[in-house]
Amino acid sequence: MKRVICILLFFGAVSAVQLTLPFPSGTGVFSVSAADEHDDVLQAIKRGELMTYAKIKRIAEAKLQGVVVGQKLRRTNRGWQYDLRIRRKDGKVMVAIVDARTGEIVATR
Structure with missing residues (x-):
């Protein structure tokens, strides 16, 4: 198990949350959504949006x-x-x- 400390910012209030993730070390869990967002942008540019x-x-x-x-x-x-x-x-x-x-x-x- 991998422990991750996330710093969250909600409406000016900062709070820390400790998460235990069942992912192996080095797994790009957060990069998947960033890559998906990047693909969405490229497709939107191609469509003229x-x-x-x-x-x-x-x-x-x-x-x-x-x-x-x-x-x-x-x-x-x-x-x-x-x-x-x-x-x-x-x-x-x-x-x-x-x-x-x-x-x-x-x-x-």
Whole structure:
């Protein structure tokens, strides 16, 4: 048995959970879901359901006049969205939520 300590973050509260997994040491249990998610993204790009990160980055940098310094792609109930951290020319960092299918900036803060 392999013991794993998981640090969980729920709404700002951090808690640690100890799990005992019946998997042999070195088994990539968590990489399976990441690989599946990666395949989902590639298939969605091929189907035209979302733009590539490079296109979204160019659109966001042009519209918001800054440089993308961080990104995250996530699936929501409204479809795929990119969460981008953008450093503006004045040095301030903003967060932009961008619709991954259209490149439309949904919200900024």
